[in-house]
Amino acid sequence: QKTANKEVLVVYLSRTGNTKVVAEMIHRQVGGAIVALELRQPYPENYRAIVEQVAEENRSGYLPPLKTTIDSMERYAVVFVGFPTWGMQLPPPIKSFLKQYDFAGKTIVPFNTNAGYGIGSSFQTLKELCPNSTVLEGFTMKGGVERDGIRLAIKGEVAQQAERKIKEWLRKIKVIKN
Numbered sequence: 322q323k324t325a326n327k328e329v330l331v332v333y334l335s336r337t338g339n340t341k342v343v344a345e346m347i348h349r350q351v352g353g354a355i356v357a358l359e360l361r362q363p364y365p366e367n368y369r370a371i372v373e374q375v376a377e378e379n380r381s382g383y384l385p386p387l388k389t390t391i392d393s394m395e396r397y398a399v400v401f402v403g404f405p406t407w408g409m410q411l412p413p414p415i416k417s418f419l420k421q422y423d424f425a426g427k428t429i430v431p432f433n434t435n436a437g438y439g440i441g442s443s444f445q446t447l448k449e450l451c452p453n454s455t456v457l458e459g460f461t462m463k464g465g466v467e468r469d470g471i472r473l474a475i476k477g478e479v480a481q482q483a484e485r486k487i488k489e490w491l492r493k494i495k496v497i498k499n
């Protein structure tokens with residue numbers, strides 16, 4: 322956890338590293354603290370098994386308990402929240418996170434990677450879970466396609482392009498100046 326911009330927190334969920342790469346790029350630009358969300362009970366390694374489990378959690382509304390805790394959330398004014406699209410929805414652990422803390426009065430900035438099908442309902446659900454926050458325009462890009470064996474896709478040339486797009490977006494939402 323760095324200290325350059327003490328008011329900013331970058332929180333992310335990542336299984337195959339794509340959202341993690343984006344989180345680290347954002348963090349390099351904005352400073353502050355960066356935290357990976359981990360579950361008390363990790364998801365299965367097997368792709369089909371996790372897809373099935375997440376579908377069931379989405380059906381039942383189950384909120385998986387987090388192992389990660391954020392100490393003194395009060396100190397953060399801006400919270401970047403990153404996640405992959407799972408089943409065209411906001412991943413259950415992100416719902417756990419958003420329900421666990423009070424984000425009233427804070428600025429929330431979503432970011433996402435997906436297999437090419439987009440954000441689904443994830444940004445909308447995030448907004449609904451933070452009714453008393455200012456939610457800024459989010460960032461999304463294509464990441465891996467684990468179904469086809471493509472895990473980390475944001476590397477090399479793709480990563481360089483991602484970094485440019487991220488800077489552009491951060492300038493647009495006025496989080497960075499140049």
Ligand SMILES: Cc1cc2nc3c(=O)[nH]c(=O)nc-3n(C[C@H](O)[C@H](O)[C@H](O)COP(=O)(O)O)c2cc1C
Nearest residue numbers: 335336337338339340405408409435436438464465
């Ligand atoms: C359980 C599960 C469900 C997924 N569902 C979708 C989906 O509905 N739409 C989509 O575009 N990608 C889907 N994906 C692919 C991920 O969103 C994509 O690979 C993303 O870049 C992974 O991010 P990560 O490397 O940070 O884990 C799914 C992946 C998993 C593991």
